[in-house]
Amino acid sequence: MRICLRSQFDMVENCDIKVENGGYGLTAANNTNRVFAGRIGKPKVATCPNCGEISIYIENTEDIKKA
Numbered sequence: 001m002r003i004c005l006r007s008q009f010d011m012v013e014n015c016d017i018k019v020e021n022g023g024y025g026l027t028a029a030n031n032t033n034r035v036f037a038g039r040i041g042k043p044k045v046a047t048c049p050n051c052g053e054i055s056i057y058i059e060n061t062e063d064i065k066k067a
């Protein structure tokens, strides 16, 4: 469970990031020089129902540790 850094409320997790008016999502990568290289996963969003703070995170941190 993620806790809001501003108001210490429980955040709503596992929301997707979508580009408005497009079917595209975002991918986080540690190396953008090569196509498909260094991808570390699909970012998720957690939102705070109290203050509206958003937090972007990667669910599987094992790939980041390996990278």
Ligand SMILES: [Zn+2]
Residues within 6 Å of the ligand: 004, 005, 006, 007, 008, 009, 048, 049, 050, 051, 052, 053
């Ligand atoms: Zn908050």
